[in-house]
Amino acid sequence: MINKLWIGLIVVGSLCLILTGKADLLNTQILSSGKATLELVMQIFPLISLWLGIMNIAKESGLLDKVSKLxxxxxxxxxxxxxxxxxxLGYISSNIIANMFGLGNAATPFGLKAMKSLQSLNKNKEEASRSMITFLIINTCGLCIIPTTIISLRILYDSKDPSFIVIPCVIISFISLVFGLIIDRLWSRRHYK
Amino acid sequence: MKMISSLFIPILVLVVIIYGAYKKVNVYDSFVSGAKEGLPMVSSMFFSLLAMIFGVNIFLKSGVIDYFFDFLKPILVFINIPLEVLPIAIMRPLSGSFGLALLNDMYKVYGPDSFISVLASVIQGSSDTTLYVITLYFGTVGIKKIKYALWAGLLTDLFMVIIALILVPLFF
Structure with missing residues (x-):
């Protein structure tokens, strides 16, 4: 699936740029993607390590087990x-909690740890398991109570009530999460028997 | 709200470290050995992210999206959907920073408290970058067959936009 999407993005994008005479732009895009990726990875690398360190303390002290039992x-x-x-279970709950507080940088390493331990339960290592897809759907819904970046952008533009969007965001992302979980459940019945 | 958010990290870190010390864990060693996992994790995510950013960037700059908007315009005008939010709604699953840049422009033009801006903010805030999440999580653990994950994610995003279009006017 990702394979077809990738081919589509590149072929459609490139042809469109070439046909409209913007081959120069295509050149810079091709060459600058590496730098853009490296910058992104460099930004998240120290934060990922930091949170993995903290997480390891929580794991070794048994705190993570407690949370997951709860x-x-x-x-x-x-x-x-x-x-x-x-x-x-501990990693999944940490990921969800971090997402809710708008801590995307902390949510990512917890989510990756969760995926890794879900992979250890997975029978076919190249195929996504049902739990993995469910976990992914929860993450794509962005269950966020405090959308920190948007609120700070609103403050920047002198909004009268910067946190006004919080309530609609919570309601709407919750409804779409429920919808996502229902579709996921229905879809998984067809794929995993 | 902001208070809770800014206090959350310090309190979390403090609780974890104090609890670790109370349970007689060597917290320093434990932190270091946990943090070491960061490097293999980052190096395994780099290449799938590179591939996806490469593809998405070419697509975003190509202007295909603009043709798509022109095609959709008459339909959207017919069902009374504000055209300005369309780019954000469509770009949301593809790129997070692109949506944020669009939001920035909208605040500049319409002001942060206008209906259009609030609608766009809610669309941006109620979802995550589906494509990035899939690439990052599945790429890092080496999943090749993602099954219905992409479709389920995109369908949920579409549903979220529809719900936002219905519910946000009720807040005004």
Whole structure:
């Protein structure tokens, strides 16, 4: 799927640029992607390491287990395949909590750890498991209570009420999360039997 | 709200470290060995991100999106959807920073408290960059067959935009 999408993006984009006589722009785009990626990765690398360090303390002290036991009844309904007490539950809940507080930089390493431990439960290592897709849907919904970047942008432009968007954002992302989980459940019935 | 958000990180870090010390974990060593995992993680995500940024950038700069808007315009005018939010709604699953740049322009033109700007902000804030999330998470652990993940993600994004179009006017 990603393969076809990638081909589409590049072929359609390149042809359009060449046909409209903007081959120069295409050249700079091709060459600058590497730099753009490196800059992005360099920005998140130290933060990922930092949070992985903190996370490791929480794991070794048993705090992560406690959190995952606490949240297990709820998560079990969403992720029926994850056995009780599995470490992925702790990472999944940390990822969701960090997302809710608008801490995208902390949510990413927790999410990656969650994916890695879901991979350890996965039978076919090249194929996404059902729990992985469910976890992904939760992340694409951006369940965010405090959209920090947007609020600071609103403050920058002298908004009368910068946090006005919080309530509609929470309601709408929650509704779309529920919708996402329902589609995911329906779709997974067809794929995993 | 902002208070909670700014206090969250310090308190979280403090709780984790104090609890670790209380449980007699060597917190320093534990931190270092955990942080070491960052490098392999970043190096395994780099190449899938590179591929995706490469593809998305060419597509974004090509102007294909503009032709698409022209095509959609009459339909959107017919069902009374504000045209200005269309770029944000379509770009949201592809690129987070692109959407933020568009939002910045809208605040400049319409002011942050106008209906259009609020609608665009809610669309930007109620979702995440689906394509980036899929590339990052599946690329890092080496998943090749993503099954229905992309479709389910994009369908949820579309649903979110429709819900926003219905609900945001109720707040005015």
């Amino acid at each position: 949240i297990y009844p709820l998560l079990h309904k969403i992720f029926p395949e994850i056995p009780k007490g599995h470490e992925s």
